[in-house]
Amino acid sequence: MEPLSNRKKVLEQKPMNFWERLYLPAIFQGMGITFMHMFKKKETIFYPEVEREFSENWRGLHSLKRDENGAERCTACGLCALSCPAEAITMIAGERQKGEEHLYREEKFAAVYEINMLRCIFCGLCEEACPKEAIYLDGPIVPSDYLRKDFIYGKDKLVEDPIKSI
Amino acid sequence: MEIALIIEKFILITVIFSVSLGVAAYSTLAERKIAGYLQDRVGPSRAGWGGMFQPLADGLKMFFKEEIIPAESSKALFILGPSLALLTACIGSAVIPWGQDVLIADRLVSLQVTDINVGILYIFGVVSLGVYGIMIGGWASNNKFSLMGAVRAASQSISYEIPMGLSIIALLLATNTLSMKEIAEQQHGANWNILYQPLGFIIFLVCSFAETNRTPFDLPECETELVGGYHTEYSGFKMGAFMFAEYLNMFLASAVMSTLYFGGYNYPGMDWVNEMAGPTIGPLIGMAVLFLKIFAFIFFFMWVRWTVPRFRYDQLMNLGWKILIPLAIANIVITGIVITFVDKL
Numbered sequence: 001m002e003p004l005s006n007r008k009k010v011l012e013q014k015p016m017n018f019w020e021r022l023y024l025p026a027i028f029q030g031m032g033i034t035f036m037h038m039f040k041k042k043e044t045i046f047y048p049e050v051e052r053e054f055s056e057n058w059r060g061l062h063s064l065k066r067d068e069n070g071a072e073r074c075t076a077c078g079l080c081a082l083s084c085p086a087e088a089i090t091m092i093a094g095e096r097q098k099g100e101e102h103l104y105r106e107e108k109f110a111a112v113y114e115i116n117m118l119r120c121i122f123c124g125l126c127e128e129a130c131p132k133e134a135i136y137l138d139g140p141i142v143p144s145d146y147l148r149k150d151f152i153y154g155k156d157k158l159v160e161d162p163i164k165s166i
Numbered sequence: 167m168e169i170a171l172i173i174e175k176f177i178l179i180t181v182i183f184s185v186s187l188g189v190a191a192y193s194t195l196a197e198r199k200i201a202g203y204l205q206d207r208v209g210p211s212r213a214g215w216g217g218m219f220q221p222l223a224d225g226l227k228m229f230f231k232e233e234i235i236p237a238e239s240s241k242a243l244f245i246l247g248p249s250l251a252l253l254t255a256c257i258g259s260a261v262i263p264w265g266q267d268v269l270i271a272d273r274l275v276s277l278q279v280t281d282i283n284v285g286i287l288y289i290f291g292v293v294s295l296g297v298y299g300i301m302i303g304g305w306a307s308n309n310k311f312s313l314m315g316a317v318r319a320a321s322q323s324i325s326y327e328i329p330m331g332l333s334i335i336a337l338l339l340a341t342n343t344l345s346m347k348e349i350a351e352q353q354h355g356a357n358w359n360i361l362y363q364p365l366g367f368i369i370f371l372v373c374s375f376a377e378t379n380r381t382p383f384d385l386p387e388c389e390t391e392l393v394g395g396y397h398t399e400y401s402g403f404k405m406g407a408f409m410f411a412e413y414l415n416m417f418l419a420s421a422v423m424s425t426l427y428f429g430g431y432n433y434p435g436m437d438w439v440n441e442m443a444g445p446t447i448g449p450l451i452g453m454a455v456l457f458l459k460i461f462a463f464i465f466f467f468m469w470v471r472w473t474v475p476r477f478r479y480d481q482l483m484n485l486g487w488k489i490l491i492p493l494a495i496a497n498i499v500i501t502g503i504v505i506t507f508v509d510k511l
Contacts, residue, residue: 023485024368027474034204034473044208 051140059122061139062115064159067105072159073134076110080126080135088119089126106132113158117142117151174275179260182279186259190413191221193464197413200468228406236399240306247303248400248407254299255414258292261285262421263347265431265453269445277453278347285346286334289422290327293377296415297323300379300386303408304396315395318479319386322376325486326383330373332494333366336501337426350430355437358429365497367427369490374419376486379412381471385479420463424456431456 019025045052054060065073076093094111096104103109126135145151195210195217202209210217235244265277282288297319304316340362341349353359360367376383387395394400397408424430431452433439440448477485 027470031469031473034469037206038203040206042203042208043206044202046211 059124059137061142062135062137062158063139065134066160070162071103071105072109073105073132074110075106075108075132079129083125083129086119086121088116090114113155115153117153179279182259186414186417189417190410193413195220197468201472204472228403231402233402236308238308243302243306247299247306248404251299251411252407254292254296255411258289258418261288261346262425263350263430266449268449281347283345286344294327300396307399309399311393311398312396315386315392326373326376329369329490329494333369336366336497337363339501339505346425350425353429353432355432356434360427369494378415378419380467382474382477383482416464416467420460423463424459428459
């Protein structure tokens with residue numbers, strides 16, 4: 001058959017010579033290599049105390065953003081839930097009452113906004129779908145927990161802290 | 167006088183027993199630490215300072231796990247297996263001379279539980295008994311993987327006891343005694359047997375790897391082929407007993423190798439040190455040196471384990487029967503010829 005690429009190498013299987021059949025020289029060579037590894041820099045990161053440095057575009061825990069006046073940007077359009085391939089996002093929309101303009105930017109807002117962190121695959125499609133720049137995956141690693149219900153994060157955990165008075 | 171002897175031996179046995187158990191327990195930590203360091207990790211480091219209490223935590227965990235005895239197993243033998251493995255691993259250290267006689271309160275105390283004149287044969291007997299624990303445990307489990315592991319353990323230990331014994335015969339030709347104490351005494355200073363029996367030592371070393379079921383000869387518990395080998399069905403403390411027996415065996419093998427080939431408690435310049443330190447402290451320094459050698463060997467065991475991959479079964483048999491036995495016989499012949507000519511001169 002015609003070779004598709006010239007990368008094929010035919011390895012010649014020579015019978016081992018006496019020195020190789022002794023095994024011991026090769027074993028000592030290998031032991032030298034492993035011994036040198038004892039003095040190499042350790043790769044271990046002691047996680048809870050030290051955290052790995054993440055890249056700029058690393059996608060972690062979601063946060064619901066506020067605008068420059070501290071009002072929630074989310075308008076409960078549902079595009080993030082629609083775009084979510086894991087169907088991890090649910091929300092219930094609410095209507096803004098008079099006097100709540102400083103809390104919510106638009107007339108419609110998310111009264112309930114829940115992300116199931118066990119379903120979420122951190123693909124970032126919700127971030128891309130959002131027309132209001134309200135959701136970003138810029139948080140840390142989702143912490144571990146004991147119960148499934150504790151992995152459904154509501155607005156109490158997702159909405160970012162209000163901006164301190166500037 | 168007799169009462170004093172009994173008390174003295176009782177204390178010595180207790181100390182040796184607890185020290186060997188302690189060494190075995192901390193070998194498990196050392197194994198994981200060394201494995202970590204050889205692989206650019208740090209190993210267990212959470213329990214206590216630098217993981218100091220990890221063996222305690224592991225032991226507690228083993229105690230509190232559920233003990234499962236398979237319904238179809240032979241129950242008495244299933245329990246006997248790990249017990250026998252642990253027992254034989256513990257009694258071997260009785261003939262190891264841990265040091266020269268110590269002067270305590272005007273009384274020369276021997277640092278050896280018993281100086282029987284067939285010390286080496288005793289050790290061989292005990293070591294070959296060790297495989298019975300594995301055999302019985304593997305057979306009683308009524309599981310094909312366990313049985314395969316047990317069969318492998320038996321054939322491996324038979325194959326490797328022969329070159330081990332032959333390499334010892336060459337050593338005995340050179341030392342003219344079977345007593346461990348006398349062999350240790352003959353290596354006074356730096357006059358170690360390794361200088362006269364380098365080939366014999368290498369054969370003995372390889373065989374002791376096989377006898378203690380350590381990598382590269384850990385075929386009885388080969389995970390990739392046999393699930394867990396002879397201890398597939400074991401859980402809880404019985405599993406722990408098997409693991410512990412392995413580490414105890416490693417300690418015993420290290421002690422035997424240090425005594426037979428690396429001078430035991432002897433070290434260069436020991437006469438001068440003994441004169442300076444007196445008859446009480448001097449022998450204890452010798453004992454510390456022996457323990458240093460033992461720890462070095464234990465480190466070597468672990469170092470090899472994390473370097474060399476497991477041998478294939480046919481390679482294991484080839485190495486045992488086709489290479490080590492002829493080499494050991496050649497070693498005996500050469501030793502015999504050399505001794506004859508040296509005696510003639």
